[in-house]
Amino acid sequence: MGIMKAHNVNVLGRRNRFIVLANGFSTNQSMWKYFVPHLVDDFRVVLYDNMCAGTTNPDYFGFQCHSILEGHAYDLLIILEELRVDSCIFISHSFLAMIGAITSISRPDLFLNMIMNDMRQQLKLVTVPCHIIQVEKDMAFLVMVSEFPHQQLGGESIVEVMATDGHLTLLSFPNTVISVWFKHIQLDIAPVR
DSSP, X not given: OOHHHHTTOEEEOOOSSEEEEEOOTTOOGGGGTTTGGGTTTTSEEEEEOOBTBTTSOGGGOOHHHHTXXXXXXXXXXXXXXXXXXXXXXXXXXXXXXXXXXXXXHHOGGGEEEEEESOOXXXXXXXXXXXXXXXXXXXXXXXXXXXXXXXXXXXXXXXEEEEEEESSOHHHHSHHHHHHHHHHHHHOOOXXXX
């Protein structure tokens, strides 16, 4: 079985610009159901499920590989290479932000920018422009948590705190989240060269 089938990869839209949507641990791509319709006319949208989601093939799971973040980052890299993605906007939720960060360290050329709402490790090595989206009232991640990566990232970053509550705000406040994310998709924070 190939990695594309194992991770339940779906590609929607026909445009040349890629957006990769990476849902959090043990959730599946259905969490993006309110967001995807707003993207397909302007982007080629890549959806995949992280190993351990109920929609992935458990035969592909490898304890050595998938018990560390780098193993999941390797899967993401292979998916991007299989799809011949040369550059993308990476939007992630929860722990998948860390997977995107690790992948960007080894292949920064694959990422135009990243829109994240959580990230913790190897921050100084991440040089891709990062948009950190934080929820005002999230019991899993307090607002002050977003300031740490903002200060520690190796490249440009920006923080926006949404006036919403909960951890899966894309499902509970889709209009607010979609509006904020679209603003950040169009906001270029990369330094002028």
